[in-house]
Amino acid sequence: MCERVIKSIGVACVAIGAAMLPLRVASAQDVRPKELRGELSVADFPKDAVDLMINGSFDEPNAAQDGPAHWQDVDNFVCHWVDAPATDAAEGEKTRGKVIKIDTDVKQGQAYTWWCERYLRGAPLDKAPARQPTVEPKYDTIAGLDGGFFWSDFIEIKEGGAYRVYLDAKGPGAKVFIRGYEKKPAISFGDEAPAVQELFRNARGEPKLDERGRPIRYRLRYLYTTWFPVGGSDQWQTYTHKMPRHPNGREITENVRWIRIMIYPYWPPATYWFDNVRLIEVEPAPGYGRPDADEADIDEGKVIR
Numbered sequence: 405m406c407e408r409v410i411k412s413i414g415v416a417c418v419a420i421g422a423a424m425l426p427l428r429v430a431s432a433q434d435v436r437p438k439e440l441r442g443e444l445s446v447a448d449f450p451k452d453a454v455d456l457m458i459n460g461s462f463d464e465p466n467a468a469q470d471g472p473a474h475w476q477d478v479d480n481f482v483c484h485w486v487d488a489p490a491t492d493a494a495e496g497e498k499t500r501g502k503v504i505k506i507d508t509d510v511k512q513g514q515a516y517t518w519w520c521e522r523y524l525r526g527a528p529l530d531k532a533p534a535r536q537p538t539v540e541p542k543y544d545t546i547a548g549l550d551g552g553f554f555w556s557d558f559i560e561i562k563e564g565g566a567y568r569v570y571l572d573a574k575g576p577g578a579k580v581f582i583r584g585y586e587k588k589p590a591i592s593f594g595d596e597a598p599a600v601q602e603l604f605r606n607a608r609g610e611p612k613l614d615e616r617g618r619p620i621r622y623r624l625r626y627l628y629t630t631w632f633p634v635g636g637s638d639q640w641q642t643y644t645h646k647m648p649r650h651p652n653g654r655e656i657t658e659n660v661r662w663i664r665i666m667i668y669p670y671w672p673p674a675t676y677w678f679d680n681v682r683l684i685e686v687e688p689a690p691g692y693g694r695p696d697a698d699e700a701d702i703d704e705g706k707v708i709r
């Protein structure tokens with residue numbers, strides 16, 4: 405399966421195996437993501453477009469007032485929910501309010517220890533550890549291993565709908581994934597990160613083998629996946645992708661009715677900033693949403709299992 409995943413969505417194996425090194429190791433200077441057939445795109449959000457994202461501005465707090473509503477928990481170690489830096493006031497009339505800051509230049513071991521404390525033993529958020537210095541070549545960091553994943557909750561989509569995502573980013577290049585589901589399974593911290601689930605399973609002392617002696621593997625629940633590149637500037641910019649995405653435009657994903665957005669900065673080890681994730685419905689591209697959609701140009705959304 406992994407080979408298929410690599411072929412399909414490139415970087416996904418970074419998130420799938422904690423022991424794997426990044427597939428593409430960039431130098432610190434090489435911060436701009438490789439264009440995906442000209443996909444990297446800076447564009448203003450279209451006027452009057454209806455934004456379907458829920459709290460994509462991150463400005464609405466969750467019930468505990470310690471993170472954005474309708475997004476995964478922040479851990480105050482890798483992911484932080486913070487006021488936009490004062491320097492961003494130079495943007496003029498734009499008021500960013502809260503933004504997400506993701507630091508991938510932290511040791512994975514330190515993150516894993518903290519995640520067990522926080523998510524298995526209920527340690528309060530203000531007990532998040534101070535970041536230890538990282539050491540070159542930094543392959544043992546969240547940048548080199550898990551990536552700084554940050555997931556939205558579910559957003560309902562239409563049958564045959566085509567969509568475009570916009571997002572403001574500042575910092576090195578990163579990826580934004582759109583993942584599609586047929587149902588809404590229960591979600592939790594790292595719920596689509598098998599390495600993190602294995603960590604939690606081991607920490608709980610749960611068996612590693614099933615009753616027939618086979619290794620218990622954590623199964624990803626999403627059926628559809630696609631991504632687009634963002635970032636690569638030390639100034640805030642709004643990014644999108646050229647080709648619309650069709651989460652249920654093919655026979656094999658036709659029952660996908662929910663999507664989640666995953667912001668995914670990883671390499672280089674650095675601080676990344678995000679704000680204003682927005683989702684709009686657009687006209688489908690020719691060839692999608694038809695019975696013969698299998699013959700369409702389908703580099704987006706390969707099925708992963």
Ligand SMILES: [Ca+2]
Pocket residue numbers: 461462463499500501502503679680
């Ligand atoms: Ca905001």
